[in-house]
Amino acid sequence: MRVMAQIAMVMNLDKCIGCHTCSVTCKQTWTNRQGMEYVWFNNVETRPGLGYPRRWSDQDRWRGGWELTKRGRLKLRQGGRVRKLAEIFANPVLPEIKDYYEPWTYDYKDLTEAPLGDDYPVAQPRSLISGEPMAIEWSANWDDSLGGGPELLGDDPVVRKLRDEVGARVRLDFEQSFMFYLPRICEHCLNPGCVAACPSGAIYKRVEDGIVLVDQDRCRGWRQCVTGCPYKKVYFNHKTGKAEKCTFCYPRVEVGLPTVCSETCVGRLRYLGVMLYDADKVAEAAAVRDDKALYEAQLGIFLDPADPEVRRAAERDGISHEWLEAARRSPVDALIRTYKVALPLHPEFRTLPMVWYIPPLSPVVEAVSASGHDGEAAGNLFGAIDALRIPLEYLAELFTAGDVLPVRAALDKLAAMRSFMRDVNLGRVPDTSVPAAVGMEPEAVEAMYRLLAIAKYEERYVIPTAAVADARSLEESALAEGCSLDYDGGPGMTGPFGDDSGRASLPLVTIENFHAARRRQTADREEDA
Amino acid sequence: MDTFLWGALPYVVFGVLVTGLAWRYRYDQFGWTTRSSESYESRILNIASPMFHYGILFVLLGHLMGLFVPSSWTDALGLDEHAYNLLSLFAGTAAGALAVVGIGMLIYRRRRYAPVFRATTRNDKLMYAVLVAAIVLGLVAKLTHAGIETGYDYRDTIAPWARSLFTLDPKVGLMADAPVAFQVHAVVGMVLFALLPFTRLVHMFSAPVQYLFRPYIVYRSRDPHDLATRPDRRGWERIGQR
Numbered sequence: 001m002r003v004m005a006q007i008a009m010v011m012n013l014d015k016c017i018g019c020h021t022c023s024v025t026c027k028q029t030w031t032n033r034q035g036m037e038y039v040w041f042n043n044v045e046t047r048p049g050l051g052y053p054r055r056w057s058d059q060d061r062w063r064g065g066w067e068l069t070k071r072g073r074l075k076l077r078q079g080g081r082v083r084k085l086a087e088i089f090a091n092p093v094l095p096e097i098k099d100y101y102e103p104w105t106y107d108y109k110d111l112t113e114a115p116l117g118d119d120y121p122v123a124q125p126r127s128l129i130s131g132e133p134m135a136i137e138w139s140a141n142w143d144d145s146l147g148g149g150p151e152l153l154g155d156d157p158v159v160r161k162l163r164d165e166v167g168a169r170v171r172l173d174f175e176q177s178f179m180f181y182l183p184r185i186c187e188h189c190l191n192p193g194c195v196a197a198c199p200s201g202a203i204y205k206r207v208e209d210g211i212v213l214v215d216q217d218r219c220r221g222w223r224q225c226v227t228g229c230p231y232k233k234v235y236f237n238h239k240t241g242k243a244e245k246c247t248f249c250y251p252r253v254e255v256g257l258p259t260v261c262s263e264t265c266v267g268r269l270r271y272l273g274v275m276l277y278d279a280d281k282v283a284e285a286a287a288v289r290d291d292k293a294l295y296e297a298q299l300g301i302f303l304d305p306a307d308p309e310v311r312r313a314a315e316r317d318g319i320s321h322e323w324l325e326a327a328r329r330s331p332v333d334a335l336i337r338t339y340k341v342a343l344p345l346h347p348e349f350r351t352l353p354m355v356w357y358i359p360p361l362s363p364v365v366e367a368v369s370a371s372g373h374d375g376e377a378a379g380n381l382f383g384a385i386d387a388l389r390i391p392l393e394y395l396a397e398l399f400t401a402g403d404v405l406p407v408r409a410a411l412d413k414l415a416a417m418r419s420f421m422r423d424v425n426l427g428r429v430p431d432t433s434v435p436a437a438v439g440m441e442p443e444a445v446e447a448m449y450r451l452l453a454i455a456k457y458e459e460r461y462v463i464p465t466a467a468v469a470d471a472r473s474l475e476e477s478a479l480a481e482g483c484s485l486d487y488d489g490g491p492g493m494t495g496p497f498g499d500d501s502g503r504a505s506l507p508l509v510t511i512e513n514f515h516a517a518r519r520r521q522t523a524d525r526e527e528d529a
Numbered sequence: 530m531d532t533f534l535w536g537a538l539p540y541v542v543f544g545v546l547v548t549g550l551a552w553r554y555r556y557d558q559f560g561w562t563t564r565s566s567e568s569y570e571s572r573i574l575n576i577a578s579p580m581f582h583y584g585i586l587f588v589l590l591g592h593l594m595g596l597f598v599p600s601s602w603t604d605a606l607g608l609d610e611h612a613y614n615l616l617s618l619f620a621g622t623a624a625g626a627l628a629v630v631g632i633g634m635l636i637y638r639r640r641r642y643a644p645v646f647r648a649t650t651r652n653d654k655l656m657y658a659v660l661v662a663a664i665v666l667g668l669v670a671k672l673t674h675a676g677i678e679t680g681y682d683y684r685d686t687i688a689p690w691a692r693s694l695f696t697l698d699p700k701v702g703l704m705a706d707a708p709v710a711f712q713v714h715a716v717v718g719m720v721l722f723a724l725l726p727f728t729r730l731v732h733m734f735s736a737p738v739q740y741l742f743r744p745y746i747v748y749r750s751r752d753p754h755d756l757a758t759r760p761d762r763r764g765w766e767r768i769g770q771r
Binding site: 074076081082084085087088089090091092094095096097127129130131132191192195196198199200201203204205206207208216217218219220221222223236238240241242466 | 562564
């Protein structure tokens with residue numbers, strides 16, 4: 001057993017209202033630059049829908065992720081090492097910017113400099129890529145909330161697959177349709193396809209927290225990672241010629257702050273926490289024969305942070321006490337491993353993704369309520385989950401490679417929780433047979449309810465800081481260990497003009513000092529400082 | 530003049546190439562990339578780019594063989610001068626033509642598609658001019674001095690000169706007597722070598738052969754010096770780090 005820790009995320013899709021706040025704040029923070037105009041590290045797509053880039057999950061087209069060879073070994077779907085090097089001069093399956101969408105701006109001068117006249121001036125759209133006037137035909141969310149209707153949404157790879165392989169028709173007519181939102185970031189996989197595809201070795205998985213990053217200095221712009229990632233979450237910066245991707249906001253996470261998308265989520269649907277896993281079993285789990293067994297296989301490599309044996313092994317493998325404690329309190333661990341209501345996105349890509357989703361019950365509740373029944377009564381809901389085959393099968397294609405059982409189990413638990421907690425909240429005698437029907441204790445249901453419905457900031461985001469874990473080497477100083485005279489600006493090493501003269505950056509201070517200084521400066525009375 | 534061109538210039542170029550590469554590696558890792566334009570236009574690129582690259586790789590192979598494998602070695606292998614001439618003429622011309630057609634299509638694409646053209650710097654244009662000149666002049670030199678029966682035997686003149694450069698005893702006279710077309714090609718070629726470190730052509734030096742041998746998944750530890758501090762801005766790196 002080799003214990004490794006990973007900062008993981010769970011999103012509760014029932015709560016997502018598709019407001020795109022996460023996308024916008026993420027873009028403002030990370031991709032508000034030239035060369036990244038078309039890039040959304042975080043995007044929210046409507047399901048059913050084409051997604052961003054269009055039809056990204058269709059791996060027959062984009063060749064992302066892994067596949068098994070005849071001998072049962074893992075191989076990148078885009079080809080082996082030799083083939084990839086032979087094809088390095090032009091990546092045959094690289095999405096063009098137009099497959100995402102062509103970014104544009106408006107010629108605002110037309111508005112301000114138009115001569116006085118009868119006609120209202122119009123700002124012409126201009127491509128940010130070519131600079132030419134362009135017709136806007138697609139954007140990051142063209143099919144938002146089922147926009148485009150049946151003609152467009154029939155192209156959703158999952159809808160097509162259900163039609164061609166399962167023989168189920170997803171009804172896309174307005175009255176019969178269902179929909180939910182799917183916010184997507186980089187999955188920070190345990191077996192990342194992008195890392196494996198990078199010829200330069202510039203993309204790496206961080207040992208400490210499992211965040212997958214691109215070393216901008218080592219990237220040589222071969223673009224293989226864009227193809228290697230089945231989620232199409234590595235992007236090519238066309239200005240710098242380097243690959244860029246979601247960083248899981250590592251500068252924030254390192255100091256214990258949640259990612260920008262989590263912090264700003266209006267629905268508070270994101271959970272952050274530590275997962276412990278056995279690194280020795282990763283390759284084995286990713287190479288399970290049956291696609292449908294991949295979800296269970298990935299569950300199997302997660303370790304119980306409360307297990308004394310795991311804790312001993314974790315300590316041996318250099319995981320600090322703070323991280324172990326965080327893992328024990330991890331909301332993500334509870335949702336994935338304990339309650340088993342969170343599921344991975346497209347496990348059949350075999351990358352072992354680490355951003356998991358609680359499937360939405362809302363389309364089901366909605367359908368039951370619309371038919372004039374009580375949408376929150378346990379009996380109605382349990383029946384409806386089964387009867388409304390289409391959402392169930394659609395969800396299964398997304399989250400469990402088509403196996404409806406885990407999705408049904410998760411939805412049943414959510415339905416049981418709704419029904420049980422309604423009785424509790426209305427002061428009725430709660431029906432204990434409802435939790436029992438889904439194999440849960442009433443206490444567990446209440447705990448899950450607390451986590452899903454009212455968990456506060458500190459409960460939703462349990463992030464051990466890198467700084468605290470490395471406290472000994474950082475004690476009382478933001479400088480690294482060693483003699484302070486080893487570095488520029490040590491005591492007595494200032495020039496004739498004083499400490500900060502001629503420096504562009506702020507002097508380094510410890511966080512405690514920073515807060516103490518701010519308290520002192522802003523306190524009204526001396527004793528408050 | 531001959532001494533300068535064939536005795537001094539090669540060493541100047543070599544110096545510029547090595548120091549240029551070292552400088553770029555030290556100070557401009559971030560700019561060291563292919564600067565691919567594939568995300569703007571991929572249809573033509575998918576045909577033209579492999580065409581050009583494979584063409585130029587075979588051209589390189591041909592040059593290495595012609596310049597650095599003495600004719601006595603190929604004779605020993607049973608490849609006589611006539612056979613070598615045919616090989617050099619047909620294989621060399623084929624590779625050269627492949628490269629020329631490829632780069633022709635690439636330049637057409639670069640001019641034709643607005644996004645690609647907008648992403649073309651002056652540096653790129655200079656590079657393209659010298660690169661095309663070097664390839665075309667090479668083909669011209671070869672084809673104007675070649676015949677099926679017998680061709681200009683550069684392995685008795687240019688090749689010994691090239692090898693003599695490495696023994697630090699340049700045989701200037703050999704090259705001075707070579708046909709003008711070959712001389713021009715050689716000078717333009719040297720200019721191209723001198724330009725390599727300063728253009729996007731540097732990407733040839735990061736050909737990722739190590740990919741064949743490394744494990745698929747790369748793990749790396751956080752750099753303790755970077756912990757929770759802002760990384761230095763480009764050009765403002767602190768002294769004594771890395």
